[in-house]
Amino acid sequence: MKITIRLVVSLVLVVALVAVVFSFYQVREERTRLTSDLGRRSSVLAESLQESVTPLITSDSPGRLNLLVQRFGNREKFQGIAVHDAGGRLLASTADLELQIPGSGPQVVHVLAEGYPAASFIHAAKRRIYIYTSPLLLEGKMIGVLTLFNDASYIDVRLEEIWRHNLIRFLILSVLVAAITLIVVRWSITGPIAQMAGWIKEVRTGKTKTAKPAVLPKMDPTLDPLISEVNRMAKSLTVARARAEKASSPPSGADPLWTADRLKDHMRAELGGKKLYLLSNREPYMH
8 A cells, every 4th residue: 555655656757747837837938928018019100100199209299299199098908008208208198007117217218328228027006017108209310219018917826827737637647647556556566466365365364175276267468477486385395285185194995093992892793792801021911
């Protein structure tokens, strides 16, 4: 039983290790894919908005600019837009971005300094936010930056689902591995060994009287060397027992041993009720 438990535990640990490694790589690949997809969609949206936002900045139309950015609020997975001028001053932003805008400040400064788009994740309002900042250029001159705010919490939800589903798969697989292992061990190892033990016990206790013990039932080929040796040992034990019993019994056809009672009965039959006297130099002995 102990070897069965050790075998089952070992297999379950191997399955757990494989499941953890596989889940880790799957989560990493899924995170990379979702982040790349989110960045690509943000880049396309920023390029399409740049054509509308740039003229409003140059024409100094804050009202129209504010109306434009408000149109992109309250959308699923997309929280809104913020527009900054070349000096980093906020020109317009979608409503309900008060908590998110301060977190984008360092990235806005970085884009104004480098002139290249940048993206990062921040935590605001107990959510994970993906911010994408793109420079607004007019004839090669920096006139401001456009920042998109996306709700990236769905990425964490998706990764948690992967871990949860893989955990369920691991539990199911562990139960199947344990059940199959118990069946195989019982069928191929412990069962044949129990049969062999019972057979050897019969030979040891003398229930097998023949010089050639009965052959064990067909077992797994891997146990053939052990079965062969046990057969030889059992046969030798049976033959030795048979020889010992033969040596301890009187030979067939020989006169049985004489005893006092047998001698007395024999003499009575021979004398027919007569008396027999034996003379010796000692006191007579009457039979």
